[in-house]
Amino acid sequence: MRKYSVPVMTIFSLFVFILLLAGFGWTLQNQLGEETGKETKTIKPEQPAAKEKQGGKEKHILALGDSLTRGTGDESGKGYTGYLIDQLKKKSKEDIVLHNLGVKGYRSGQLLQQIDQPEVQRQAAAADMILITIGGNDLFQQGQTLKDPSMENVAGLQGKYLANLETVISKLRDVNKDAPIYFIGLYNPFIDMKDAPGTTKAVRDWNYATGNLLDSVPNTVFVPTFDIFQLNVNKYLFSDKFHPNNKGYKLIAERVASLITW
Amino acid sequence: MINLIRNEMLKIIRRRKLLVVALIISVLVGLFTYAQYKEAERTRERIGSQDWRTTVQQQIVDTQNRLGSSGISDEWKTQLKLRIQQQQYYLDHDINPLEPGAPTFMRTFAEHSITLLIPLMVMVIAADLVSSERSSGTVKLLLTRPIKRWKVLMSKYLALLLSISAVIGIFGLVSYLVSGLVFGYQGWDAPVVTGFTALGSELDTAGAQLLPQWQYILMEYSLVWFVAIIVGTIAFMLSVLVKSTPAAMGIMLAALISGLILSNMVSSWESARYFFMINMDLTAYLAGNPPPIEGMTLGFSLSILAVWGIAALVVSFLVFTREDVY
Incomplete structure (x- = not known):
């Protein structure tokens, strides 16, 4: 050797x-x-969107949207999607898989761009349920709207937002006809400030217009959150006074959970 | 000359240096294989899916969220943006960037080892080639033979080149064999993208080309080998210049580590790019990662390294053939 x-x-x-x-x-x-x-x-050419729903073995939930989907403000990082999954897992025997594609600060236009990606469409096609939170940043513009809460300004923002949302929803419905879509409505984080009537009216109008739009799409549910925070805004909001804290997220999750049919 | 080289190889091998290097690499490969296995398991738990597309999409979203958080430096932002674009490219073209298997492990392990681990292993061999002859006094026996001094040194250098090649060979072989036990040996043909270039915060995909993984690995290992030879040559020069082996090793180690630290913070100190240790991360160019200083390219780094290597070689020969040995 x-x-x-x-x-x-x-x-x-x-x-x-x-x-x-x-x-x-x-x-x-x-x-x-x-x-x-x-x-x-x-x-080489893209493979056709392989792997559709896997027959009942596991349920896929797709969560789209902004910081609320991401869970900003929740110390545990779960957000309402995390708490919702926890609850569903207790009830359901099947495996539940969450795909959380929420990005902090997203506005409806950015969500629209995200939906156009083939991989996102693939996941949307395979989803058994779709959750969306969007619009908070469209309306409040990182606080800019508070400086100019005039009707014309809000109406302009709302018009763009509704057009984007309509495209988003119709694209989701194009790839997935059956999965229920739950749209989480806006609340007014500024309700205890001096201009409360103005912002409350803007949020109400916003939610009303969103609900109207969703009514025309089958199997789509608008989930209100306005009342949750109405009298408890300081109790359920995070220290940034904009995002919910873990209690707020848990309440949103409970509300969505009670609407789910499976 | 052949006999001289054989003699030098004999010294390196009989002193069990290659064996030590092989052992160190085996232990590390074992560790990293286990770590990567654990990581894959955790990702699977978190995302609940083995589909790589879902994983990559999730990584993109996570990176986008990090981009949105306040208080991260512009430089880091640029890197994150580039990473998103690169991953989006993988998704759009249906290329799995982390195809599981031993070849992929070989590839990523080499990427991570090029700046420190491999140079260290090379240093172990090179740093005492001449100085140990001095400290043990055998240099006199060697030089009293009727052979020209430059030939003696040349035979040592060639033996060093061979040993460095052996180290790289062992490195590749061991990482392939050991990681294959866990990940399987498949994946030589998996497509890999190379040729991305970072232009500011934009990713230029015009030069992107698709290679089978084995070609990519060959490229990568040849670059690792080149870096190893340059580091070996510089360590060789030190072992000629400095009388004691620990001192030679210390200097080399300081240079390597300072290189690692510097490349994280020199982006605004432009002339730092003429240091050899800033230029050692050659595989980053293949993968399309942004260089430590803007404007550096593969060609630039290769030439800088080559200049340092040639200079080190010239100095070693000049000093060794002229100095007094006593």
């Missing part, structure tokens, strides 16, 4: 040396060579 170890090791080294030297030359040519010398390989 000892006798052979030196020649064997030497031959092995020599082999690797030559292999990597050749590889290095090829790497230089491939990475640094002329643009024209590069093989332009056609990228």
